[in-house]
Amino acid sequence: MTKLSKIGALVAAGGLALGIGVTSVAAETMYTPNMSYRTGPFAATGIPLMNGQRDYVNMLNARDGGVGGVMVDFEECETGYNTNKGVECYEKTKANAIVTQPWSTGITLQVLPRTNVDRIPILAPGYGFSPMSDGNTFAWAFNPPVSYWDGASMIMNFISDGDMNSLKGQKIALLHLDHPFGKEPLPLLEQYAEEYDFELVPIPVGLKEMQNQSAQWLQIRRERPDWVVMWGWGAMNAGALTEAVKTRFPMDKFVGVWWSGSDDDLIPLGEKAKGYKSISWNVPGDYPVIDAIKEHVVDAGNSMVEEPADMDKVFYQRGVVMSMFLVEGIKAAQEHFDVGAVNAEQLRWGLENLNITDELLEELGMAGMTAPFQTSCSNHTGHGGAWMLEWDGEKFVKASDLLKPDRASIEPLEKEKAAEYAENNAPWPGRDGLPCE
Amino acid sequence: MLYRTSGQFKTTYESDQALFPVKQDALLLGVILLAAYVVFPLTASEFTFKALLVPVLIYSLAAMGLNILTGYAGQLSLGTAGFMGVGAYACYKLTTIFPEMNVVVALALSGFFSAAVGVAFGLPSLRIKGFYLAIATLASQFFLVWLFEKWAWLYNYNASGAIEVRTMEFFGIVITGPTATPVTQYYFVLAVVTIIAFAMINLTRGRYGRMWKAVRDMDIAAELVGINLMRAKLTAFAVSSYVVGIAGALLVFFWKGAAEPNLFDIPLSFQILFIAIIGGLGSIIGNFLGAILLVALPVILNVLPDTLGLTINSATMEHVNDMIVGALIITFLIVEPHGLARFWALIREKLIIWPYPH
Numbered sequence: 156m157t158k159l160s161k162i163g164a165l166v167a168a169g170g171l172a173l174g175i176g177v178t179s180v181a182a183e184t185m186y187t188p189n190m191s192y193r194t195g196p197f198a199a200t201g202i203p204l205m206n207g208q209r210d211y212v213n214m215l216n217a218r219d220g221g222v223g224g225v226m227v228d229f230e231e232c233e234t235g236y237n238t239n240k241g242v243e244c245y246e247k248t249k250a251n252a253i254v255t256q257p258w259s260t261g262i263t264l265q266v267l268p269r270t271n272v273d274r275i276p277i278l279a280p281g282y283g284f285s286p287m288s289d290g291n292t293f294a295w296a297f298n299p300p301v302s303y304w305d306g307a308s309m310i311m312n313f314i315s316d317g318d319m320n321s322l323k324g325q326k327i328a329l330l331h332l333d334h335p336f337g338k339e340p341l342p343l344l345e346q347y348a349e350e351y352d353f354e355l356v357p358i359p360v361g362l363k364e365m366q367n368q369s370a371q372w373l374q375i376r377r378e379r380p381d382w383v384v385m386w387g388w389g390a391m392n393a394g395a396l397t398e399a400v401k402t403r404f405p406m407d408k409f410v411g412v413w414w415s416g417s418d419d420d421l422i423p424l425g426e427k428a429k430g431y432k433s434i435s436w437n438v439p440g441d442y443p444v445i446d447a448i449k450e451h452v453v454d455a456g457n458s459m460v461e462e463p464a465d466m467d468k469v470f471y472q473r474g475v476v477m478s479m480f481l482v483e484g485i486k487a488a489q490e491h492f493d494v495g496a497v498n499a500e501q502l503r504w505g506l507e508n509l510n511i512t513d514e515l516l517e518e519l520g521m522a523g524m525t526a527p528f529q530t531s532c533s534n535h536t537g538h539g540g541a542w543m544l545e546w547d548g549e550k551f552v553k554a555s556d557l558l559k560p561d562r563a564s565i566e567p568l569e570k571e572k573a574a575e576y577a578e579n580n581a582p583w584p585g586r587d588g589l590p591c592e
Numbered sequence: 593m594l595y596r597t598s599g600q601f602k603t604t605y606e607s608d609q610a611l612f613p614v615k616q617d618a619l620l621l622g623v624i625l626l627a628a629y630v631v632f633p634l635t636a637s638e639f640t641f642k643a644l645l646v647p648v649l650i651y652s653l654a655a656m657g658l659n660i661l662t663g664y665a666g667q668l669s670l671g672t673a674g675f676m677g678v679g680a681y682a683c684y685k686l687t688t689i690f691p692e693m694n695v696v697v698a699l700a701l702s703g704f705f706s707a708a709v710g711v712a713f714g715l716p717s718l719r720i721k722g723f724y725l726a727i728a729t730l731a732s733q734f735f736l737v738w739l740f741e742k743w744a745w746l747y748n749y750n751a752s753g754a755i756e757v758r759t760m761e762f763f764g765i766v767i768t769g770p771t772a773t774p775v776t777q778y779y780f781v782l783a784v785v786t787i788i789a790f791a792m793i794n795l796t797r798g799r800y801g802r803m804w805k806a807v808r809d810m811d812i813a814a815e816l817v818g819i820n821l822m823r824a825k826l827t828a829f830a831v832s833s834y835v836v837g838i839a840g841a842l843l844v845f846f847w848k849g850a851a852e853p854n855l856f857d858i859p860l861s862f863q864i865l866f867i868a869i870i871g872g873l874g875s876i877i878g879n880f881l882g883a884i885l886l887v888a889l890p891v892i893l894n895v896l897p898d899t900l901g902l903t904i905n906s907a908t909m910e911h912v913n914d915m916i917v918g919a920l921i922i923t924f925l926i927v928e929p930h931g932l933a934r935f936w937a938l939i940r941e942k943l944i945i946w947p948y949p950h
Contacts, residue, residue: 193907233906243891246642264754264850268770284752335752335852342751362854572751581758
């Protein structure tokens with residue numbers, strides 16, 4: 156290698172880098188990238204969800220020729236749940252994307268301030284952080300259909316049988332991932348503990364201890380809590396469930412958040428995990444929409460699911476519901492602005508004016524699959540509600556009526572934390588003159 | 593021919609000891625600096641700044657800090673990410689406690705916090721060496737990440753446990769936060785890296801650099817010729833942690849904009865160590881070469897199929913990417929076990945005598 160070619164190589168590397176960045180997209184498609192993680196430590200839980208998201212959009216493309224006659228380009232950008240890759244994916248896709256689906260609390264935090272400047276809506280169904288519900292502060296962020304605080308409220312509602320005062324004197328352990336996501340329910344639960352006079356025992360599980368939770372379960376055995384509530388993700392769920400079975404913790408006193416209810420974590424435990432509950436904003440079952448996906452995507456060989464049975468699982472179907480929110484946002488925007496291919500700003504309006512009704516769900520072949528809700532300028536979550544699912548030894552079945560969050564106790568907290576975030580990130584633009592229609 | 597050194601006579605000791613005794617070296621550096629300061633900013637896209645240029649510079653700086661300790665002073669450390677975290681959290685606390693403080697001042701001061709922590713964790717190096725020291729620094733790594741998670745004061749009791757960067761100005765120009773343009777942030781990072789790199793090159797050529805190298809090569813001999821081992825090792829820890837701390841603060845403030853404690857976990861330490869090793873221990877230029885290979889190359893490989901018009905599933909590409917980068921690392925280390933810096937040195941040697949090798 157000569158000196159010149161050495162310099163040449165350097166310059167070429169630079170030049171190559173300079174030319175990249177903007178992927179060209181044909182005029183009449185809508186680019187809705189998804190920051191997936193099919194690799195890395197969280198891949199096992201990510202894959203079913205991302206398959207569901209992808210297949211629903213591809214089904215619409217194959218069956219209806221897209222949404223409103225415009226094809227949707229649902230491309231994935233692999234992050235491996237790594238926040239550095241998150242920056243890379245966001246920068247790579249933002250030029251043409253009409254939405255950002257960050258898929259991790261860490262990436263959401265990084266991307267959130269940028270989306271105000273780049274004017275791209277964030278869609279984080281069932282994740283992100285709870286104060287995002289306050290649309291007047293977080294104009295560009297959406298987390299339908301329920302937030303983590305809604306989830307915590309609904310779980311407490313369920314375990315107290317609707318009467319929170321009955322929790323008095325009880326002991327409730329919160330087994331949570333020691334990470335922004337796992338700490339999310341703490342402010343609300345602490346408030347409840349004080350208000351209703353029960354004892355809250357937070358038991359953190361470090362990212363390195365996810366698979367070996369013997370210390371945590373020893374503590375649970377010692378504390379003898381009346382309930383264990385779990386805020387887990389990835390390998391932590393399987394670890395906790397295995398350990399619970401091993402230490403013979405009564406499974407019917409063990410409740411998880413919606414990310415702790417993957418069939419794949421429970422199938423190996425089978426009968427032994429019977430009675431374990433997980434709150435969920437989608438009910439698994441046979442729906443016409445799943446049949447349509449099977450016909451148009453899976454049977455056509457365009458899906459990444461390994462076997463059709465995977466389509467009956469809670470997480471796959473949740474992915475389908477997530478993409479439904481996105482598509483309904485697009486439809487709302489198309490109707491309102493009377494355009495085919497909506498842009499990011501129009502989609503923001505669409506997501507702010509989502510109206511998921513029972514009739515609509517029926518029409519989509521998703522009747523009863525998720526709860527109806529409506530978003531608005533001040534309400535970017537919708538707070539539709541969720542159901543408690545119970546593991547019957549083979550699959551998850553619905554174990555409660557629709558639960559609703561106690562909004563009266565959550566809303567002040569949301570406002571407070573949203574204001575705090577705006578202050579920490581001052582000057583925060585807020586709605587920045589976006590009209591509320 | 594191009595690199596011919598004949599005719600460049602050294603008539604004074606000063607010129608013989610100059611930073612660039614060979615004219616072409618200075619010229620080459622000039623070309624690189626010109627590219628970095630003029631060509632890239634004029635041509636690069638936002639993606640290039642955010643995903644390639646800025647991270648390469650920041651990782652190079654962190655590796656440079658580690659190289660002072662491991663490459664020059666011979667003290668193996670696995671705690672780099674923890675010290676980066678100290679710098680980042682210190683800068684965060686300084687800018688929130690004293691909102692009027694200029695971010696440059698905060699940045700410069702935050703290095704002192706990581707230097708202090710580095711010296712504290714460097715104390716075991718007076719007794720233990722080699723792999724045993726690596727284990728001791730590993731302890732600092734675990735302890736610091738644990739501290740970032742548990743000490744809520746560090747992240748101002750933020751509900752999400754993360755630190756977020758507000759918008760700050762430097763003489764009227766917005767340089768941090770979402771409204772800062774990538775090119776401003778790039779220039780800022782570039783300026784910091786240039787200044788520190790220049791300081792480090794001189795430092796390693798001077799009294800302290802020689803002291804460190806003597807300790808690295810044989811500490812007993814160094815002690816016998818009158819080098820104070822404690823002073824040599826602890827200054828290496830201090831200087832190294834200072835640079836690493838600044839790199840950590842830059843990482844959060846000028847690149848990511850928000851950070852969770854586990855960002856500073858052990859994988860980052862390893863990545864920095866690999867950059868330093870593959871780039872070449874005991875060299876400054878190696879850190880940049882290593883960062884280009886380990887930070888920029890994967891990004892370039894990721895976007896390559898798109899640019900060429902191929903559609904490959906993103907996850908598949910990620911796997912392919914890992915394989916390619918892994919294979920390249922092994923190839924480079926087989927071809928030149930002393931790292932890319934040595935590789936470049938060999939090329940340069942050959943060029944000097946080319947085309948008449950005898």
